[in-house]
Amino acid sequence: xxxxxxxxxxxxxxxxxxxxxxxxxxxxxxxxxxxxxxxxxxxxxxxxxxxxxxxxxxxxxxxxxxxxxxxxxxxxxxxxxxxxxxxxxxxxxxxxxxxxxxxxxxxxxxxxxxxxxxxxxxxxxxxxxxxxxxxxxxxxxxxxxxxxxxxxxxxxxxxxxxxxxxxxxxxxxxxxxxxxxxxxxxxxxxxxxxxxxxxxxxxxxxxxxxxxxxxxxxxxxxxxxxxxxxxxxxxxxxxxxxxxxxxxxxxxxxxxxxxxxxxxxxxxxxxxxxxxxxxxxxxxxxxxxxxxxxxxxxxxxxxxxxxxxxxxxxxxxxxxxxxxxxxxxxxxxxxxxxxxxxxxxxxxxxxxxxxxxxxxxxxxxxxxxxxxxxxxxxxxxxxxxxxxxxxxxx
Amino acid sequence: xxxxxxxxxxxxxxxxxxxxxxxxxxxxxxxxxxxxxxxxxxxxxxxxxxxxxxxxxxxxxxxxxxxxxxxxxxxxxxxxxxxxxxxxxxxxxxxxxxxxxxxxxxxxxxxxxxxxxxxxxxxxxxxxxxxxxxxxxxxxxxxxxxxxxxxxxxxxxxxxxxxxxxxxxxxxxxxxxxxxxxxxxxxxxxxxxxxxxxxxxxxxxxxxxxxxxxxxxxxxxxxxxxxxxxxxxxxxxxxxxxxxxxxxxxxxxxxxxxxxxxxxxxxxxxxxxxxxxxxxxxxxxxxxxxxxxxxxx
Numbered sequence: 252x253x254x255x256x257x258x259x260x261x262x263x264x265x266x267x268x269x270x271x272x273x274x275x276x277x278x279x280x281x282x283x284x285x286x287x288x289x290x291x292x293x294x295x296x297x298x299x300x301x302x303x304x305x306x307x308x309x310x311x312x313x314x315x316x317x318x319x320x321x322x323x324x325x326x327x328x329x330x331x332x333x334x335x336x337x338x339x340x341x342x343x344x345x346x347x348x349x350x351x352x353x354x355x356x357x358x359x360x361x362x363x364x365x366x367x368x369x370x371x372x373x374x375x376x377x378x379x380x381x382x383x384x385x386x387x388x389x390x391x392x393x394x395x396x397x398x399x400x401x402x403x404x405x406x407x408x409x410x411x412x413x414x415x416x417x418x419x420x421x422x423x424x425x426x427x428x429x430x431x432x433x434x435x436x437x438x439x440x441x442x443x444x445x446x447x448x449x450x451x452x453x454x455x456x457x458x459x460x461x462x463x464x465x466x467x468x469x470x471x472x473x474x475x476x477x478x479x480x481x482x483x484x485x486x487x488x489x490x491x492x493x494x495x496x497x498x499x500x501x502x503x504x505x506x507x508x509x510x511x512x513x514x515x516x517x518x519x520x521x522x523x524x525x526x527x528x529x530x531x532x533x534x535x536x537x538x539x540x541x542x543x544x545x546x547x548x549x550x551x552x553x554x555x556x557x558x559x560x561x562x563x564x565x566x567x568x569x570x571x572x573x574x575x576x577x578x579x580x581x582x583x584x585x586x587x588x589x590x591x592x593x594x595x596x597x598x599x600x601x602x603x604x605x606x607x608x609x610x611x612x613x614x615x616x617x618x619x620x621x622x623x624x625x626x627x628x629x630x631x632x633x634x635x636x637x638x639x640x641x642x643x644x645x
Numbered sequence: 646x647x648x649x650x651x652x653x654x655x656x657x658x659x660x661x662x663x664x665x666x667x668x669x670x671x672x673x674x675x676x677x678x679x680x681x682x683x684x685x686x687x688x689x690x691x692x693x694x695x696x697x698x699x700x701x702x703x704x705x706x707x708x709x710x711x712x713x714x715x716x717x718x719x720x721x722x723x724x725x726x727x728x729x730x731x732x733x734x735x736x737x738x739x740x741x742x743x744x745x746x747x748x749x750x751x752x753x754x755x756x757x758x759x760x761x762x763x764x765x766x767x768x769x770x771x772x773x774x775x776x777x778x779x780x781x782x783x784x785x786x787x788x789x790x791x792x793x794x795x796x797x798x799x800x801x802x803x804x805x806x807x808x809x810x811x812x813x814x815x816x817x818x819x820x821x822x823x824x825x826x827x828x829x830x831x832x833x834x835x836x837x838x839x840x841x842x843x844x845x846x847x848x849x850x851x852x853x854x855x856x857x858x859x860x861x862x863x864x865x866x867x868x869x870x871x872x873x874x875x876x877x878x879x880x881x882x883x884x885x886x887x888x889x890x891x892x893x894x895x896x897x898x899x900x901x902x903x904x905x906x907x908x909x910x911x912x913x914x915x916x917x918x919x920x921x922x923x924x925x926x927x928x929x930x931x932x933x934x935x936x937x938x939x940x941x942x
Contacts, residue, residue, distance in 0.1 A: 307837075310841060311840075312837050312840065312841075331845055332837075332840045332841045332845060333840065333841060333843040333845055337841070338841070339837070339838070339841045341838060343832065343834055345832065345834040345835050345837065345838035346838075347835065347838075347839075347853070347854070347857070348857075348858075349858070349860070358839075358842045358853070359841075359842040359843060362842050362843030362844050362849065362853075363843050367849065370852075424838075424842070
């Protein structure tokens with residue numbers, strides 16, 4: 252837009268060995284993360300994994316037990332939140348309900364640029380300097396509002412706005428500080444689905460335009476994949492993997508990450524079971540999964556429903572698992588077909604939804620999957636008794 | 646459409662039925678006696694006299710001309726003007742401190758709330774002992790530090806202020822409780838947003854978040870405190886009997902004296918109507934302001 256955009260000096264962020272404890276619970280366990288200047292990094296994980304705590308400790312809202320945080324190469328340990336040069340957008344937006352949108356957006360500037368006297372009503376008129384500061388703040392509020400297209404809302408109170416409008420005002424309050432670092436704590440979670448998709452595109456476009464380094468906390472893997480340069484996956488207070496969306500989708504390092512990125516279903520079969528059904532080799536040679544030979548393999552093999560297919564009869568030369576159809580779930584263009592393997596374990600196959608009629612309950616078939624797309628993982632602890640089960644991740 | 650009209654009528658009937666018991670009790674216990682008082686205030690009825698005659702607004706005229714009653718109204722206004730602001734501001738300050746102490750909060754809440762739960766007549770007697778001219782603790786302390794002893798309850802220039810002090814002591818706990826409740830409803834992330842915006846402590850934080858968010862509670866506390874201060878009675882009855890020389894007479898005590906000592910029911914009723922008017926005015930103001938706030942959010 253017409254040259255009024257905020258352009259920020261992007262800063263790097265380096266976190267090393269950050270630890271934070273709530274009583275006996277380790278909310279952050281030696282977390283390390285490096286974010287390049289201008290990069291958009293999502294912190295993704297299930298609720299309670301510590302992702303919000305990480306964001307809050309970067310902002311200085313949570314006391315940490317150990318580790319260092321550097322923004323732009325400068326350590327911010329012991330600095331108050333206001334002095335860290337960060338902006339924070341809360342999931343609840345945390346707008347001041349008694350202030351108009353313009354006052355909400357102006358709040359950080361009023362605090363940093365006007366003294367206590369300048370914030371008093373009327374008194375500021377006496378001083379030319381205060382008058383000029385106020386005018387400059389008003390100009391910047393106008394520019395920010397133009398950038399977010401919320402100019403008509405400036406006079407209204409937050410209570411009179413829709414969720415999406417509030418979100419923009421909260422974004423404006425963050426933007427106007429021209430911060431070194433943007434911290435967004437599930438800013439889209441309170442929007443309805445259609446608005447959420449549009450807003451995330453807008454958010455990403457905005458971030459690209461102003462070039463601010465951004466950390467974005469979310470529990471929604473599609474959201475993270477859609478807008479991130481890189482994703483950091485967190486479980487139980489630890490970062491398990493950091494990578495581009497594609498790296499993490501294709502090469503998840505642990506079974507937990509694979510499950511998280513294969514919602515709602517991931518097929519997990521113990522390597523031993525698989526070997527019993529398809530053997531270790533075909534006429535063409537050894538069967539290899541994720542680059543390793545199935546012969547002698549320990550742990551479990553996981554593959555996505557979209558990498559599986561089902562046929563009525565075994566084809567020679569193509570390893571397959573005999574199965575019985577249980578039921579199908581329609582999902583628009585595609586459908587999820589739930590089948591029972593010979594051992595009584597459940598697997599899910601992605602089929603075209605018009606094929607549902609071909610697979611009535613009780614029908615016999617052979618399940619194939621793309622061996623190159625499958626991955627081997629160590630068997631998860633405590634799951635030895637129920638090894639292969641199509642997980643439904645809530 | 647006929648169906649929905651019948652529906653509406655049925656719902657109205659159910660509504661009336663549900664509201665009826667409360668409405669009946671209100672009428673019986675509030676409106677009936679109040680209108681009785683209103684009628685009596687227009688007569689010259691006295692206790693023990695065989696009849697009463699209609700004298701119009703004469704009681705009101707007598708009331709305004711009576712020096713004692715004028716003094717009583719003045720005392721009430723002064724008392725309320727001291728006790729209300731002091732007890733509200735003190736309570737707000739204490740509540741913010743209690744919120745900040747965290748673990749000891751429960752202890753302090755109990756301490757400050759104690760006067761509210763205690764029997765006031767017993768407490769007033771305790772105050773009498775504490776403030777006794779010769780052997781009261783306060784005077785012993787004053788004497789020990791070389792100051793003159795004071796007759797707190799019988800010195801005409803001191804008595805009302807002494808009562809006001811006790812009034813604050815009595816009122817502050819209740820107000821603290823209301824403010825603490827109000828503080829606990831302020832969302833934590835507003836404070837966090839303020840901390841990031843630069844208002845992370847002290848006055849700026851109070852001015853940016855706490856005070857505006859407490860506005861509805863403050864309004865309510867103000868009205869409640871005003872009503873309670875203008876209805877002060879027990880401490881006067883126990884400690885000063887309105888004395889010395891009418892220095893601590895207040896509306897309710899004067900009303901009581903007129904009705905049950907001089908049996909001048911007509912005059913007492915006129916006073917009661919005035920008192921009711923003040924209290925009702927404060928309540929209506931409260932409702933109107935509250936309503937406006939909630940509508941304009």
